[in-house]
Amino acid sequence: NAGVTQTPKFQVLKTGQSMxxxxxxxxxxxxxxxxxxxxxxxxxxxxxxxxxxxTDKGEVPNGYNVSRLNKREFSLRLESAAPSQTSVYFCAxxxxxxxxxxxxxxxxxxVV
Amino acid sequence: GEDVEQSLFLxxxxxxxxxxxxxxxxxxxxxxxxxxxxPGAGLQLLTYIFSNMxxxxxxxxxxxxxxxxxxxxxxxxxxxxxxxxIYFCAETPPFYNQGGKLIFGQGTELSVKP
Numbered sequence: 249n250a251g252v253t254q255t256p257k258f259q260v261l262k263t264g265q266s267m268x269x270x271x272x273x274x275x276x277x278x279x280x281x282x283x284x285x286x287x288x289x290x291x292x293x294x295x296x297x298x299x300x301x302x303t304d305k306g307e308v309p310n311g312y313n314v315s316r317l318n319k320r321e322f323s324l325r326l327e328s329a330a331p332s333q334t335s336v337y338f339c340a341x342x343x344x345x346x347x348x349x350x351x352x353x354x355x356x357x358x359v360v
Numbered sequence: 361g362e363d364v365e366q367s368l369f370l371x372x373x374x375x376x377x378x379x380x381x382x383x384x385x386x387x388x389x390x391x392x393x394x395x396x397x398x399p400g401a402g403l404q405l406l407t408y409i410f411s412n413m414x415x416x417x418x419x420x421x422x423x424x425x426x427x428x429x430x431x432x433x434x435x436x437x438x439x440x441x442x443x444x445x446i447y448f449c450a451e452t453p454p455f456y457n458q459g460g461k462l463i464f465g466q467g468t469e470l471s472v473k474p
Contacts, residue, residue: 252402281461288368290448290466291403306461338402340462348393349462351402 250274254339254352261329261359269324269355271339279342280322281306281349282314284335291338297322329359364465366449371471378436380468382449385430392425393450393462394434403448406434436470444472 252273261267273280278299283291283306293306295314303314311333313325322341326333336356340349363385372378384392390411395403409416409423409432416423422435436443449465 279461283464288466290364290366291462291464293461293463296461340403348405348408349403351404353402354400 252339252341252350252352254337254355256355257353258356259358261326261357263330263359265329266325266327267329268326269337269339269357270321271323271352272321273339273341273350274320275341275343275350276319277341277343277350278319280316281340281342282312282322282324283338283340284308285338285354286335294324294337329357331359333357334359364449364451364463366447366465366468368466369469369471371473372439374439374441374472374474376439378434378439378443378470378472380434380436380447380449380470382432382434382465383430384432384449384451384463384465386451386463387427387430391452392423392432393448393452394421394423394432395448395450395464397446397448397467399445406447439470439472441472441474444470446470 255270281296282294292308297303297316300319315323336354339352342349365383393408394406396406397403420437424433446467448467450462
């Protein structure tokens with residue numbers, strides 16, 4: 249019963265490097281999300297995908313891109329990492345009717 | 361615009377009741393949620409309330425919704441040290457134009473002292 253799986257759990261990048269955060273869910277949910285969590289700011293939505301084949305910007309999309317590879321997988325890419333992107337990133341999925349979101353364990357990213 | 365506000369910290373004694381408060385701005389929100397985050401973990405849904413309800417009780421948890429004041433509260437009865445965590449209030453705009461996304465508050469860190 250995996251739920252939402254994120255990889256990696258920890259990552260350190262140098263400024264300017266790129267990387268992709270992976271997320272997969274096994275609950276057959278239509279909607280998937282990427283959030284970032286920063287102290288005192290709660291979770292802020294980066295991008296979301298209401299269904300396979302669609303993606304939309306959230307509150308803080310600058311510096312990120314996403315791909316909804318199929319119904320299970322939703323990846324987040326940092327093309328040129330900046331120190332301001334140091335954060336904990338959470339992937340989540342939900343089924344539209346109930347909106348309950350299931351979260352992964354998070355990726356702690358540090359950009360130096 | 362959508363905004364959810366919470367106080368950042370709450371400290372209680374074990375056995376007391378805890379009340380965590382939240383205010384929101386989007387009156388068209390269909391569901392309002394309380395999520396719990398334990399250290400080093402993701403968020404887990406604690407409970408939710410539909411916008412046409414005033415109260416929901418679930419074991420030690422009581423959710424009160426005041427739609428007029430756009431105020432949501434979570435009461436935890438007989439608070440235990442295992443309840444120490446960050447609690448997030450969240451709202452969701454109507455699905456048809458927002459994809460079911462959640463708008464979160466800043467989170468309230470609950471500290472339970474023995």
